[in-house]
Amino acid sequence: MAHRHRRETAVSRAAGAILVAGPFAVVAALAAVLLAVSSPLTAPARDAASPARSVAPAPPSSPRADALSRSASRLALRGRRSLEQLHAAYHRRVTREATREATREATREAIRGAHAHLWTTAALNLWTGPGGGARDVGVVDRGERVLVTGRRTGDRAEVVVDGEARWVTAAYLSRERPAPTPALTPTPTPTPTAAPTPAPTPTPTPTPTPTAAGQPATGLSTAPCPDSAVESGLTPSAVLVHRAVCHAFPQIHAYLGYDPHGEHASGKAIDIMTSDVALGTSIAHFLQAHAAELDLYDIIWRQHIWTPVRASEGWRLMPDRGSPTANHDDHVHVCTN
Incomplete structure (x- = not known):
């Protein structure tokens, strides 16, 4: 048994030596080739005993010898x-x-060295690095206290999640804990009552007529807004939504109207830009309450959607789309029919 063990050890060492020596052997072989092909082609050595005068002059080089010399050089x-x-x-x-x-x-x-903590003010994607080639490996929820390293690159900051270094959008980190998000609750649906007995001659319902101040009978303003540039490319119903909101919420100064993407390409959609959770929720409830007068198709706010055709289901959660803007955390989206 001892002899076999020594033989196996010798074989293992020999194999290891071959693996180690392999690259050196390649280099040595190449060096040998270089040495061989670099030496000039010479004639056989002259006999030392022969007199110098008896040696005939070397014949001129032939075309074949020249070709061989050039090949060796190459x-x-x-x-x-x-x-x-x-x-x-x-x-x-x-x-x-x-x-x-x-x-x-x-x-x-x-x-x-990380010891400081900050709060997330929105749901944030977790990236493997700060550059454009980084991979998205998860999400940290809004209102989470995360450990930060203090390193920043561009608009991203490094945080520590489960012992791993991850990168998030730095603008959504805060020293202050964010206020709880107000719950979005649907407007109660009125209980249907028995229809009154129709009159012999029904009178058609008149269309609400705006007053001198631009207030229709429903209480929604149709007067032009201070900045009407956003109305370019919008349908008449979307223009009415813009005017109703701009007069009801004068603190809103930024809107997005026509855009060649999604529902905006039809001219029927408006984005009401705000990151204020309480204000955005008030706007969403205002639109929900006037959905019939404004002929609304849908309302989206903070990753929830409400539609008149499914009003009984309330505000429905939408899939996470990966960013505050895609999740409608920084604007209320509304679209008309």
């Missing part, structure tokens, strides 16, 4: 270039690995 040049390319590739590989290790060590050091 082979030597190719060999040198191959060695240079191998060396350059090895240097690049070593440099890349050293850079990666330095980055990993800097990240580990940042995690070890």
Whole structure:
């Protein structure tokens, strides 16, 4: 048994030696080729005992010898270039690995030194790095207290989640804990009552007529807004929504109207820009209460949607789309029929 163990050890060592010596053997072989092809082609050595005067002059070189010499020179040049390319590739590989290790060590050091905490003011995507090639690996909810390292790149800040370094949008981190989000509740649906007995001659209901101040009978203003530029490209019903909101909520100064994407491309949709949760919720409830007069198709606010055709279901949760704007956290979206 002892002899077999020594033989196996010898074989293992021999195999290891082959693996280690392999790259050196390649380089040595290339060097030998270079040496061989770099030497000039010479005639056989002259007999030392023969007098110098008895040696005939060397015949002129033949075309075949010249061709062989040129081939040898080209082979030597190719060999040198191959060695240079191998060396350059090895240097690049070593440099890349050293850079990666330095980055990993800097990240580990940042995690070890992290001690400050901030609050998330919106649901934030977690990225593996600050650059454009980073991967999205999860979401941290609004109102979470996260550990920050203090490192920032561009508009992203590094945080520590479950012991791993992640990057989030820095603008949505705050020292103050955000206020709870008000619950979106649907407007109660009136209980249907028995229809009155129809009169022999029904009188058609007149269309609400605006007063001199621009207030129709429903209480919604149709007067032009101070800034009517957003109404360009909108349908008449969307214009009425804009005017109703701008007079009911004069503190809103930013709107988005026509845009060649989504519902906005039809001219029927408006975005009412606000990140104030209480104000945005008030606007959403205002639109919900006047959905019939304004002929609304849908209202979207803070990742919830409400539609008149499914009013009995209330505000329905929508899938997470990955950013505050895509989740309608910074604007109320409304679309007409």
